[in-house]
Amino acid sequence: MFCALLGPNGAGKSTLFALMTRLFTSPQGRIEIAGHDMARSPRAALKRMGVVFQQPTLDLDLTVQRNLDYFSALHGLSGRTARSRIDEALDRLGMRDKASEIVRNLNGGHRRRLEIARCLCHRPKVLLLDEPTVGLDAATRQAITEHVHDLSRSDGLTVLWATHLTDEIRDGDQLLVLHHGRLLENGQTGELRGGVPLAQHFLSLTGETE
Amino acid sequence: MIPALIALRAIIAREALRFVGQRSRFVAALVRPLLWLIVFAAGFRAALGLSITPPYQTYTTYEVYIVPGLCGMILLFNGMQSSLSLVYDREMGSMRLLLTSPLPRWWLLFCRLLASTAISILQVYAFLAVTALYGIQFSAAGYVALLPALVIAGLMLGALGLALSSTIRQLENFAGVMNFVIFPMFFLSTALYPLWKMAESSELLHDICAVNPFTHAVELIRFALYAQFNGMALLWTTLTGLVLLALAIWGYDPARGMVRRKS
Numbered sequence: 187m188f189c190a191l192l193g194p195n196g197a198g199k200s201t202l203f204a205l206m207t208r209l210f211t212s213p214q215g216r217i218e219i220a221g222h223d224m225a226r227s228p229r230a231a232l233k234r235m236g237v238v239f240q241q242p243t244l245d246l247d248l249t250v251q252r253n254l255d256y257f258s259a260l261h262g263l264s265g266r267t268a269r270s271r272i273d274e275a276l277d278r279l280g281m282r283d284k285a286s287e288i289v290r291n292l293n294g295g296h297r298r299r300l301e302i303a304r305c306l307c308h309r310p311k312v313l314l315l316d317e318p319t320v321g322l323d324a325a326t327r328q329a330i331t332e333h334v335h336d337l338s339r340s341d342g343l344t345v346l347w348a349t350h351l352t353d354e355i356r357d358g359d360q361l362l363v364l365h366h367g368r369l370l371e372n373g374q375t376g377e378l379r380g381g382v383p384l385a386q387h388f389l390s391l392t393g394e395t396e
Numbered sequence: 397m398i399p400a401l402i403a404l405r406a407i408i409a410r411e412a413l414r415f416v417g418q419r420s421r422f423v424a425a426l427v428r429p430l431l432w433l434i435v436f437a438a439g440f441r442a443a444l445g446l447s448i449t450p451p452y453q454t455y456t457t458y459e460v461y462i463v464p465g466l467c468g469m470i471l472l473f474n475g476m477q478s479s480l481s482l483v484y485d486r487e488m489g490s491m492r493l494l495l496t497s498p499l500p501r502w503w504l505l506f507c508r509l510l511a512s513t514a515i516s517i518l519q520v521y522a523f524l525a526v527t528a529l530y531g532i533q534f535s536a537a538g539y540v541a542l543l544p545a546l547v548i549a550g551l552m553l554g555a556l557g558l559a560l561s562s563t564i565r566q567l568e569n570f571a572g573v574m575n576f577v578i579f580p581m582f583f584l585s586t587a588l589y590p591l592w593k594m595a596e597s598s599e600l601l602h603d604i605c606a607v608n609p610f611t612h613a614v615e616l617i618r619f620a621l622y623a624q625f626n627g628m629a630l631l632w633t634t635l636t637g638l639v640l641l642a643l644a645i646w647g648y649d650p651a652r653g654m655v656r657r658k659s
Contacts, residue, residue: 207492207495207496208495208496208650209492209495209650210650210651210652211650211651213651229498229499229500230498232496232497232498233498237492237496239489239492239493241489242489243489243490243492243493245410245490247414248410248413248414248417252410252413255406256406256407256409257493259402259403259405259406259407260403260406260493260494260497260499261399261497261498262399262402262403262498262499263402264397264402264405
């Protein structure tokens with residue numbers, strides 16, 4: 187399932203992500219990831235979650251392989267298991283031939299793809315991506331958006347995709363519209379927007395004219 | 397291998413790889429104490445004679461006296477530097493990556509601490525290798541006994557940095573840390589002058605130095621370098637280290653994050 191979290195800047199998307207990844211916790215409310223309560227069994231919840239943060243979190247001076255090794259080890263994978271999972275993830279994103287490159291030499295699109303490959307290594311059930319296409323050119327943006335849509339269809343992954351760009355959302359996606367920390371809409375994108383283009387629908391909801 | 401150890405190995409390997417990649421950082425860490433040793437201590441040798449106090453059994457020149465303090469200085473600087481990189485990391489993401497690992501948070505922080513301590517220890521030994529070439533040598537037993545002392549002192553100073561990075565937001569730039577943490581800790585300790593010398597000038601200074609945890613870290617290192625054991629220094633360094641580590645883990649508790657955000 188692909189679920190888009192749409193909201194203008196400052197809507198609270200990143201705060202929501204910080205809460206969902208247990209960077210900090212809130213005294214109120216309840217967060218459940220793949221059936222695991224974040225407050226009661228945070229480690230079980232984190233284990234089933236793959237995250238791509240808005241800011242890049244790669245070691246630029248290390249190779250692609252080293253970056254993936256490090257991440258896999260943080261999730262308790264080592265040896266042959268880690269290697270096969272890493273190769274699998276690299277293949278999935280078409281990055282196998284880049285394995286021994288230094289990350290600094292990769293372009294923005296490849297770095298993003300690497301981060302997506304990385305968060306697949308521990309075979310999560312849920313993927314969280316916080317504005318993963320920021321700073322990428324249009325073609326790369328579309329390719330990555332398409333790729334993650336594919337992942338949500340072919341692998342039974344649940345994807346939560348935060349964005350402020352309406353063209354990254356398909357009619358079949360579930361749509362959550364967030365504005366000033368409040369949930370304005372929740373439903374299937376096609377049904378919510380009716381006959382109007384999503385961009386226009388979004389603008390009329392958030393009431394921000396430019 | 398169990399996941400916790402896999403993660404520990406990976407965190408140390410990452411620090412080591414990053415360290416190898418940043419040669420300038422290594423050179424800077426080496427040049428700083430060497431400058432003190434060669435320029436500062438050489439000048440002071442004439443002015444300052446040191447009487448025979450343990451662990452010294454004979455008259456000691458100032459250059460020899462200052463070496464353990466400079467080892468401590470390397471640990472102190474590195475502890476602070478890695479704490480700052482944590483603050484930086486936390487904004488920039490690699491700390492986030494670490495903290496979203498499905499391992500206990502205290503363990504992850506401890507691994508990070510151990511990794512930065514391991515790097516500090518490498519630097520101390522590199523420094524001692526140069527001082528040996530310069531003519532200040534210690535016994536083989538001293539170099540071996542030094543290792544556990546460096547681990548404990550390094551963990552304590554690293555925990556100090558970790559605790560600072562999690563609790564005090566104003567210390568995000570290095571100048572602030574230099575002025576308010578590194579300089580007072582270094583100068584108000586036995587790194588440069590022995591306690592009795594401090595007492596000669598001021599009782600208050602002496603008392604401050606005597607309670608400064610960095611003094612105990614330096615004394616632990618000093619005795620170890622002569623293959624001797626200083627129980628008092630070990631006790632205080634360990635206790636301070638545990639308190640600071642507890643403070644750091646409390647500081648990185650996710651439930652506190654929200655409070656920080658709002659303020």
